[in-house]
Amino acid sequence: MTELLRISDLHVAFPTDDGLVRAVDGVSLSVSQGETVAIVGESGSGKTVTSLSVMGLHKKGSAQMSGSISIAHDGGFLDVISAGEEEIRSMRGRSVAMIFQDPMSALHPYYKIGDQLAEAYLVHNPGKKKEAISRAIEMLDLVGISEPAQRAKEFPHQFSGGMRQRVMIAMALMNSPKMLIADEPTTALDVTVQAQILTLLASLQKEFNMGILLITHDLGVVAQVSEKVNVMYAGRIVEQGGVDDIFYNPMHPYNLGLLKSVPRISATGSERLKAIPGQPPSLISLPAGCAFAPRCEYIKFTDGNACATLMPELAGTSASHTSRCHIDESKRQASFAQAMKEVR
């Protein structure tokens, strides 16, 4: 499988009046052709910042970035962090396309759908207006919009939310990119439409053999479509593994907490949701050690001191499933197995 995206030790920080916000702190991951890699985490965990970094979409001068992001582009690799504005622009939409969370606001309200799609093609193929328009109609048809030639002449407000997200996907496909970044593609949609969009994404992925980087906070979505999962907390990946590892054999207490907090259909009415106690830390003053330590109920299995002072490295019994946690492996397995019984 060809690697399409490799992020190594990415740090992204935003200087603010209150101090430096460390939004992403040492993230490494990779996406290959045909696979779906998910980044899951709560708001402010750094997942969207990571995805915007890949596209080089942070406001000029606002973000301090280090590490490397290399993208398969024009037969070679492009490092987004060191590349120039023009190189990044030629990559955007052509090698990597992106769809966003809120399809209601992601389309320009004043331009016709067809023109907005055509523009995506025209910026990379100047002058080929006819081709762009026929391709726009073709793509609208592909994402399941009926009478695409007619609808191409309509404006975004004439489309429903789900249809707009389909339009966004069609727009992303205009240049047949090898890779797609989907930033919370279903969050703003209702559940039935969510399922349709996910099915559509999966079928398009098969058809074009695309790599997908899926950003979401929805574990259900993760379980449904992704092969590899990165769980983020406070700007760091705290657990990385295959989808089965993440869901059936959690290694990090935060991941376990997430799984426990998912409401069960089998639960009796009186049972309360098991939320993780406490709040995520401020990204301006992150604790020196594990950022999750103050909320961790398994801290008793360590000497506690390490959690407070030392940032654990990503490690695990196998290279394909790792986590950042100081808990002793044997103690963890016993107690997590107990907890997972409740989850199932």
Add this chain to the structure above:
Amino acid sequence: MYRFIGRRFFFAVLTILAVSAVVFAIFSVLPFDPAALTCGQRCTPQIIEGNRIKLGFDKPIYEQYWLFLSGIFVGRTYGSGQAAFSCPAPAFGYSFNENACVTEMIKESLPVTLNLAIGALVLWLFIGISLGVLAAKFKNRWPDTTGSVFVLLGTSLPTFVTGLALLIWISIKWKIVPMSLDGYVSVLDSPGRWFMYFILPWITLAIAYAALYTRFTRAAVLDTLGEDYIRTARAKGVKERTVLFKHTLRAVLAPIITLAGLDFAGLIGGAIITETIFNLPGLARLTLRSVYEFDLPVVLATTILAAVVVIVMNLIVDMLYAVLDPRVRM
């Protein structure tokens, strides 16, 4: 679309009717005797009563209003027999002070005001939008800070200061633009003189408005640059210049045009200071003079005209908005 325009047009006509009725009613309850005001120094009750009948002030108020309205469409004849005189349609009344039909007086002053307002509008839109876009593009850098100095000066300096300063330095001291003593010339007759005649008043008005528009455009552009659809455009690989001048400016244009239409309407009959400083015989000057002289028919007509311009501009702006913003179209 046509239904939308038709409906708006219908309501515009209704509003104009209502406005004219209200203005007419206000003028009829003023504690002046309009007939007495038509009379000069050597006044006798006979002359007053004669004028009262001649001008129709003896009739009940609703009949006067009807005569006023119908005069607009069919013209109006005052008095009867040998002494009768008439104003052709559209007649807005007769000014005894000037011995002229009000329509004639408006016909003379309206072109001056229109030239003033349109020129100023073009100038301030150009300056305001350019500076606003520049300031937004280079936020917190020197074009922005320079722009904000201009905004501060433009908004805080009243037109009688900028106007007089321009007049004193440009016209009198440096003699770059000659003082126009021989009156208004049409652009068709002599473009050069027309330009010289209007350039300083244009600049005076434009400075004040351009400052507001710079601030407005800057804020609107910055707002729009933060929109999701701008991020989408960038993610497509659209050039930054296109993002700014196509995607962003397109979204900013609709509210600017709304604002411009209404500000323009305000200038018709509202540029009193500028018209006075530069001695422009425009509508505002006409109104001002009529107020001083209690020339009520003229005040009535210009007041209604100003209201009509505001209503018509509103209509035009609404229609333009429908063209610019697809979400408004029905």
